[in-house]
Amino acid sequence: MVSMKDxxxxxxxxxxxxxxxxxxxxxxxxxxxxxxxxxxxxxxxxPNSMAKALKTNRTYNIGVxxxxxxxxxxxxxxxxxxxxxxxxxxxxxxxDITFINSAKARSERISYLExxxxxxxxxxxxxxxxxxxxxxxxxxxxxxxxxxxxxIFNNVSAVMSNNVQGMQDLLTYIFEKGHRxxxxxxxxxxxxxxxxxxxxxxxxxxxxLEIPDEYISMAPYRDTTAAYKETMRLxxxxxxxxxxLYPDDFAAFGGINAIKERGLQIPKDISVAGYDGIRIARHxxxxxxxxxxxxxxxxxxxxxxxxxxxxxxxxxxxxRILVDGHVYEGNSVADLNA
Amino acid sequence: MVSMKDxxxxxxxxxxxxxxxxxxxxxxxxxxxxxxxxxxxxxxxxPNSMAKALKTNRTYNIGVxxxxxxxxxxxxxxxxxxxxxxxxxxxxxxxDITFINSAKARSERISYLExxxxxxxxxxxxxxxxxxxxxxxxxxxxxxxxxxxxxIFNNVSAVMSNNVQGMQDLLTYIFEKGHRxxxxxxxxxxxxxxxxxxxxxxxxxxxxLEIPDEYISMAPYRDTTAAYKETMRLxxxxxxxxxxLYPDDFAAFGGINAIKERGLQIPKDISVAGYDGIRIARHxxxxxxxxxxxxxxxxxxxxxxxxxxxxxxxxxxxxRILVDGHVYEGNSVADLNA
DNA sequence: TAAGAATACGAAAACGGTTAAGTGAACTAA
DNA sequence: TTAGTTCACTTAACCGTTTTCGTATTCTTA
Numbered sequence: 001m002v003s004m005k006d007x008x009x010x011x012x013x014x015x016x017x018x019x020x021x022x023x024x025x026x027x028x029x030x031x032x033x034x035x036x037x038x039x040x041x042x043x044x045x046x047p048n049s050m051a052k053a054l055k056t057n058r059t060y061n062i063g064v065x066x067x068x069x070x071x072x073x074x075x076x077x078x079x080x081x082x083x084x085x086x087x088x089x090x091x092x093x094x095x096d097i098t099f100i101n102s103a104k105a106r107s108e109r110i111s112y113l114e115x116x117x118x119x120x121x122x123x124x125x126x127x128x129x130x131x132x133x134x135x136x137x138x139x140x141x142x143x144x145x146x147x148x149x150x151x152i153f154n155n156v157s158a159v160m161s162n163n164v165q166g167m168q169d170l171l172t173y174i175f176e177k178g179h180r181x182x183x184x185x186x187x188x189x190x191x192x193x194x195x196x197x198x199x200x201x202x203x204x205x206x207x208x209l210e211i212p213d214e215y216i217s218m219a220p221y222r223d224t225t226a227a228y229k230e231t232m233r234l235x236x237x238x239x240x241x242x243x244x245l246y247p248d249d250f251a252a253f254g255g256i257n258a259i260k261e262r263g264l265q266i267p268k269d270i271s272v273a274g275y276d277g278i279r280i281a282r283h284x285x286x287x288x289x290x291x292x293x294x295x296x297x298x299x300x301x302x303x304x305x306x307x308x309x310x311x312x313x314x315x316x317x318x319x320r321i322l323v324d325g326h327v328y329e330g331n332s333v334a335d336l337n338a
Numbered sequence: 339m340v341s342m343k344d345x346x347x348x349x350x351x352x353x354x355x356x357x358x359x360x361x362x363x364x365x366x367x368x369x370x371x372x373x374x375x376x377x378x379x380x381x382x383x384x385p386n387s388m389a390k391a392l393k394t395n396r397t398y399n400i401g402v403x404x405x406x407x408x409x410x411x412x413x414x415x416x417x418x419x420x421x422x423x424x425x426x427x428x429x430x431x432x433x434d435i436t437f438i439n440s441a442k443a444r445s446e447r448i449s450y451l452e453x454x455x456x457x458x459x460x461x462x463x464x465x466x467x468x469x470x471x472x473x474x475x476x477x478x479x480x481x482x483x484x485x486x487x488x489x490i491f492n493n494v495s496a497v498m499s500n501n502v503q504g505m506q507d508l509l510t511y512i513f514e515k516g517h518r519x520x521x522x523x524x525x526x527x528x529x530x531x532x533x534x535x536x537x538x539x540x541x542x543x544x545x546x547l548e549i550p551d552e553y554i555s556m557a558p559y560r561d562t563t564a565a566y567k568e569t570m571r572l573x574x575x576x577x578x579x580x581x582x583l584y585p586d587d588f589a590a591f592g593g594i595n596a597i598k599e600r601g602l603q604i605p606k607d608i609s610v611a612g613y614d615g616i617r618i619a620r621h622x623x624x625x626x627x628x629x630x631x632x633x634x635x636x637x638x639x640x641x642x643x644x645x646x647x648x649x650x651x652x653x654x655x656x657x658r659i660l661v662d663g664h665v666y667e668g669n670s671v672a673d674l675n676a
Numbered sequence: 677t678a679a680g681a682a683t684a685c686g687a688a689a690a691c692g693g694t695t696a697a698g699t700g701a702a703c704t705a706a
Numbered sequence: 707t708t709a710g711t712t713c714a715c716t717t718a719a720c721c722g723t724t725t726t727c728g729t730a731t732t733c734t735t736a
Contacts, residue, residue, distance in 0.1 A: 351715075351716085352715070352716050352717075353716095354715080354716065354717075354718090355714085355715060355716075358715090365713075365714060365715075366714065366715075367713080367714055367715085370714080370715085389721090391721095392720095392721050392722065392723090393720075393721050394721085395721080
């Protein structure tokens with residue numbers, strides 16, 4: 001690898017001059033600057049990012065935390081899209097992204113925070129994780145610029161999908177299609193679930209909808225089997241709903257299977273709606289009506305906020321950014337007005 | 339951040355002693371070593387990875403290249419699973435992974451190779467990319483230990499899913515279910531497509547199957563619309579196939595839609611099979627029979643090979659590793675023997 | 677024309693580690 | 707006793723940058 005020293009020798013100047021020339025300091029003559037840059041280019045010079053980081057305390061590297069459980073991090077449609085967008089946003093600003101982990105084979109395990117400190121990440125994004133674990137708590141208190149997704153900590157910027165608006169829009173859409181008996185199988189307890197559930201009730205009240213208790217139940221996110229069971233239960237009700245909302249699209253597929261197994265047709269006999277708007281749901285019959293998250297914007301906003309926190313720590317405020325989703329209209333919800 | 343210097347002062351020894359104590363060199367007394375480690379621990383010492391890398395020329399960081407086109411990199415089930423497995427494998431060995439890109443905002447764009455050199459990656463994995471672009475060519479010739487997935491370059495280790503075995507197993511499975519009129523909609527031209535297609539023909543010959551030309555056609559990978567059209571064409575044939583193979587599971591959904599639209603039932607009236615074995619395909623009806631790639635093993639083998647190349651460059655041979663898949667038996671292929 | 681300012685560059689320390697070579701003390705062996 | 711080892715630790719150079727002070731030269735300006 002050719003270093004500044006090599007260039008300085010080739011140019012007959014000091015390495016200080018080379019450094020300043022390449023960084024466009026203004027105490028270097030225009031001629032010299034041009035010459036040094038030309039030589040650097042010809043010699044194929046590339047800055048050594050470790051050396052630079054060591055000296056400047058800036059790595060231009062962002063740590064991203066993804067749950068380590070399978071089926072929930074990288075391999076989940078929603079998170080993958082958010083990450084992709086986040087990645088593109090920060091890379092455009094000259095940052096790289098590295099996954100945070102706690103492996104560190106050679107000695108004993110280290111904590112997430114220790115990993116981040118050791119790597120000198122300029123900032124970190126917590127995309128999906130067990131937000132209630134002590135390790136995550138330690139991480140967010142570690143004084144590294146941080147942004148979280150879909151979870152709120154004190155004093156930490158967060159980008160959230162607007163679950164209140166989302167559920168409201170979705171329920172209103174279904175209501176306007178003429179449905180009055182609407183069931184909601186919500187996900188396991190969490191801040192996100194709380195938002196959606198309370199928005200569901202509030203919107204229902206505003207619309208003058210009656211929601212019997214038996215219409216509300218729980219199935220964990222992405223659990224097709226549980227959704228299948230709960231759907232069966234709903235179908236057995238004497239006064240069964242005309243539409244069922246699911247925790248997410250994946251779970252909705254479990255429900256759809258139950259419905260088909262009963263010989264019912266969607267949306268003729270019963271309607272269903274999902275949440276997330278994953279890609280595949282638009283390509284299979286029935287195409288699933290769902291609240292599509294704006295994953296592109298979620299990732300972008302998170303990236304922009306984080307970089308702002310890194311580069312302008314004094315003037316960037318800690319805030320919560322809400323990103324609206326929109327109803328993706330498939331053909332799984334019948335229009336009862338027709 | 340507490341450094342070795344701080345510890346050396348606290349312990350009344352030189353920083354060299356601290357370094358050697360923490361790295362378990364054997365020219366440090368047992369007592370001293372224990373004491374230094376204890377103090378380091380109490381003071382919350384963490385090694386500065388940039389400083390270490392600068393001196394040792396080892397970053398313990400691996401660059402991973404993912405296609406930058408949407409719908410094909412991170413956000414694709416297959417690649418996401420491979421990456422996840424790769425990530426877990428190398429992290430267990432103390433390596434971190436960082437995405438390779440060519441953004442570098444502040445000055446003009448840099449090439450992938452320049453990015454890797456600048457970051458000092460110990461090794462790189464090319465998971466999915468346009469393997470024929472000049473930038474990738476430059477990258478693989480860059481003399482950084484490299485492993486590619488699903489593509490073969492001279493002098494570069496590659497981990498490949500065994501498409502020959504895969505197609506053979508899948509076709510044989512279908513044959514054994516009694517099917518004799520089998521159509522294959524293959525993907526766009528590529529090394530992978532070539533392998534599968536030639537294996538399809540060879541296996542068919544071995545089984546004594548007659549494959550009319552009209553049974554073979556092309557639809558790009560993951561293109562539901564194209565698969566839909568080709569399926570319609572096949573359904574219109576006077577002597578239509580009893581089973582259709584698709585380029586991948588995603589495309590298969592397009593085909594399934596076409597079949598359902600014709601009022602045909604799967605697998606009663608016609609059978610279908612996919613390729614990849616993506617998760618969602620196991621949760622919707624009909625559950626899709628597909629050749630499931632062993633993404634876990636693909637990622638793991640790639641990780642192990644790469645680390646071996648990094649740590650034992652002399653004794654590790656450049657090779658191609660084939661990873662077998664297996665037939666995932668859904669209920670989309672009818673048993674005609676019954 | 678001499679003093680002050682501006683210009684263009686260099687010397688050297690520093691960032692936080694690693695490691696080859698050196699050193700003093702205690703220990704061994706003839 | 708003494709030279710040679712071994713042990714335990716220190717010195718100092720180095721990795722490739724950045725940046726603070728200098729400083730020598732040229733340019734202003736009174």
